[in-house]
Amino acid sequence: MDTTPNPPTNEPARPSGPSPVATVSRSTSGDLPDERPTALSATALRCRYGAFEAVRGIDLTVRRGETFALLGTNGAGKTTTLETLEGHRAPDGGDVEVLGLDPHAERRTLAARIGLMLQTSGLPGDLTPREVLELWRRLTPEASDHLDATDALTRVELDHRAEVRIRQLSGGERRRLDLALALVNDPELIFLDEPTTGMDPQARERTWQILRDLRVEGVTILLTTHYLEEAEALADRLAIMHAGALATTGTLTEVIASQPATITARLSADAPELPDLDGDIRWAGDHRLAITTRRLQQDLTGLLVWARTHGQRLDELQATDASLTQVFHDIAGAPLATAPGDGTRREHR
Template sequence: MKPDNWAIEVIDLKKSYKNVEVLRGVNFTVQKGSTFALLGSNGAGKTTIIKILATLLQPDSGSAKINGVDVTKQPEHVRKEISLTGQSVTADYILTGRENLRMMAKLRHLPAPDKQAEELLRRFDLLDAADRRISTYSGGMCRRLDLAMSLLGNPSVVFLDEPTTGLDPQARIAMWDMIKELARSGVTVFLTTQYLEEADHLADQIAILHEGHIVATGSPAELKNRLPRGHIELRFDNETTLNQARDLLKEFNATADSNNLTLSVMTDGSTRQMMRLLTKAAEADIEIAEFSQKLPTLEDVFLAIVTSKKEDSK
């Protein structure tokens, strides 16, 4: 991919707080118009990266560019291109949602603040609550308003630092929908998350940050493929058939679960192996009631990558 296509380019970024080395040489690129998730556990350094990219913090070394512009050399230029929604709510609690949006639009000297506020309230499903004080809003509504406020001025790159942390499942799903809609509108979305499921659901590309380095990058599917072994689950109508299948498929390292009448078969993921297995069952006249392929989850991928890194460094 050409650098022209990169909304974000990070090269060998390093940052320490006193004697704590948080970023030890971080590299990644984000394609314009894509959604990128930076995944890491608590304290991995995700917010530190966001703060550097949003020009709020100076790196010790390395470089970071937004749309080709260096964040340390031309921060004012970069600030016009981006918006940041952090973990804490920035809206003013004494004002209503509409007033907050109008005030922000005016502070940014944007044309038609009333119209912009109305449009964003509609887009973020806040019209009904528009004239209520923020102090009466739920956590999810506050996050949506924050996101709406950050979009005033049409930034081309939007940073969302843990956008759903602390939200209940329903509010999290509503926020996911908003983020997806944002991504569809063509902006580049950079989000940090501790939730593998969130990254899997929203991102085109995921990078896993661990101990100061990006330890893995790829699409959700690619990351899942890095774990070579998934399994196939076969379900049977009765225990007799289950036991027959278990004996027949011994060579496939099959594990039977008599409570659920299922047989779990380790696989290398190849169609050839699957064909061999199904043909063998068919030839022995074994009726399979249900067949499903279980790919490893991102949780499995994260654990496997982190564990293998630890073993390598021993």
């Protein structure tokens, strides 16, 4: 999601009071400059199932060549968002544009230029991988190019299973066939809905390598996943969805930086008063100290200077930056937003 850019800084200022950590601007440096054209965008996107609002006014932009991961809890609205971007359903509110097209109204034109890996295969079990790929080539006649069925299967290391009925493939093999299907029309943009679910670690790593190769080739990738390490391994930027809203968006560094770091140590019983630090100080039993801070370097320096000045030992000293897991659990465990529609500014601590 692109929002008003914040000045890049290693030490974001700690906001006073409950902070809208939800929205983090994307990096303006590195190999993904903001100037790259937009591959897809959603503005104030809303999707409803009857009275239930599954997606509540989110803003999202993915740029050409970028790998973007959409994380979220079960029922967060990831698949609904993805299906709307793919053109499977019309939005109930807001605007959506994919490769310059309205994905719902111009679904058939768009289908030639994108690849889809649906959450469920939706392939007849009595067909073979080769038959499905040959069929797909005929169902996307306007694609700029097509991979040969054998080449597509070779790319996902499934060529040895080309003539086996799909119902006889393992769960991981079916996901790889889904990926081959997403690649067969040489797409500019691919949507991957939980691409490695059901794969063993080895197959997952091989799939990640295929996706990395696609990124190098300039293919834009939007993926949803439950695996945080998948997002960490693949994504240029990521967003965490919760209860139909985007709770946080940015590069991995930015998302993690939006959460406080932690300093822990054990002090002696006669330790003098601590210096004035930026973070929140909590004491546990046995003189254990825990400081949660958004200015890790500054507070750690202050604590070390204080210890040297007063001749204090900092036993079991640890300074831990926030992790994506911590951010995710923080968001998933937070109460739901009270203002429906404020899809990009959920507050959590």
